[in-house]
Amino acid sequence: RTLEVALGDRSYPIVVGSGLYADLPRWLQLRHITPAHSLLVVTDSSVAPHYGKRVLTPLESAGYRVQMSVVPAGEASKSLDQLSRLVEEAIRFGMDRDSAVLALGGGVVGDLAGFLAAVYMRGIRFVQLPTTLLAHDSSVGGKTGVNHPLGKNMIGAFHQPELVLFDVDTLATLPERELASGFAEVIKHALIADADFAMWLEQHHEALLRRDPTLLTEAIVRGCAIKAQVVARDERESGLRAILNYGHTIGHALEAATGYRRWTHGEAVAIGMVGEAILGELVGTARDVSGFTRRLLALYGLPVTLDEPLSDEELLTLMRRDKKARQGEYVFVLPKGIGTVEVKKGVEERVIREALRRLK
Ligand code: NAD
Ligand code: ZN
16 A cells, blocks of 8 residues: 655655565665665664565665664664764765665664664665554654653654655564554544544454554554644644644653653553543543543553552643643643544643543
C-alpha cells in the first residue's frame, strides 16, 4: 500500500507492506537514488542481526556501494557523540552530497540518522526503513534530532525523507511491550481524527496483537495518513500540529517525573490520553469519551490508570513547562468526541487536579 505525503512543493511516498526489502533498489531508483550514489545504512545492535542482511543483499546485488553503521540499541544513542561517530564513518566511507542515508530501525535510529542526513554537508537525502510500530509516527513528519544531557530532543532539524518504506514483516521480532507502546500512538491518531478507525481498532485488536501482516499494514497506513495530513497542513508546527500532542501533556509529565524509567513513551501517553479525556469531560469539551478511551487502550494491554505515587505539584509544574504552554498557562489538547479534538488554553488548575484524582 502506498500513500503520498505532500509538503509544500515536494512530496514523498510512504510504502507499507510485506516483503518490501527485496524491492528496495527499485524504490530508491524511483526517487533517483541510483547505484551511482553511495549509501550509509544506519541501524542499531538489536535490529542489525535480524534485518541488516535483508537490506544490504538486494542493494549490493543491484550494484550499490553500501556500508552499514551500527549504534547500540536504546535511547542513549540519540546523542551528539553517536552523531559525531557517524559523521566520521560517513567521511571515511567517502560520502558526498549525492550520497544518501538509510535509517533502519525504530524512532531512535530514525531521529539520529535523519539528523545525520540533515547536517552532513549541510544536508543529504535520507530514507526511513521503520522497524517499530511507534516509528509509523516518528518516520513521518520530518522531525529529526538528538538528545542533550539536559533535555530530550534539544538539538534537531526539520528534514523530510525521500521515502518511507515500512516492511511490516520486521514487526514479528518486536518485543511485546514495544508493540503495545506503538499501538498507543496508532490509537492516538484514531482518537484525534478518525472515529471509524478507532472502532476498527477495537474490533480487530486480537488479530493486530497477533501481528497479522494485512491488518498491521492497514493500521499503519491509516495511522500514517492521519499524521501526514496534519503535518502537511502545518509542517513547522505553528498550530494545528499541536493536536498530535493529545495525551502528551500529561504523558510527558509522567515520563519526566519518573526519570523515563517507569513507563515507555507509549504507555505514558496511554495514561495521558485517559487523563485528558477525563479532563475534557470536566472542562465540558466532550461527554462520555473517557470510558471508550480506557477500554480501547486496555484491549492493547496498555496502562490506563495512574498507579504511581507522584505528587500533583510536581506534575503540574512539569505540565506548565510543556512546549504548548505560554506564560505559565496550562494548554491541553482535549477531545470533543471520539475522533475529534481541540486545543484548549487556560485550563484551570483545580480541574486538572480533579482529573488527576480520577485517573488514579
Ligand atoms: P527504539 O528505536 O529505541 O526501538 C525500541 C527497541 O526495539 C530498541 O531496543 C530497538 O533496538 C528494538 N527494535 C527495533 N526494531 C526492532 C525489531 N523489528 N525487532 C526487534 N527489536 C527491535 O524506540 P522507538 O519506540 O521506535 O522510538 C522512540 C524514539 O522515537 C524516541 O527517541 C522518540 O523521541 C522518537 N520519536 C520521534 C518522533 C518524531 O517525530 N521524530 C515522534 C515520536 C517519537
Ligand atoms: Zn508520542
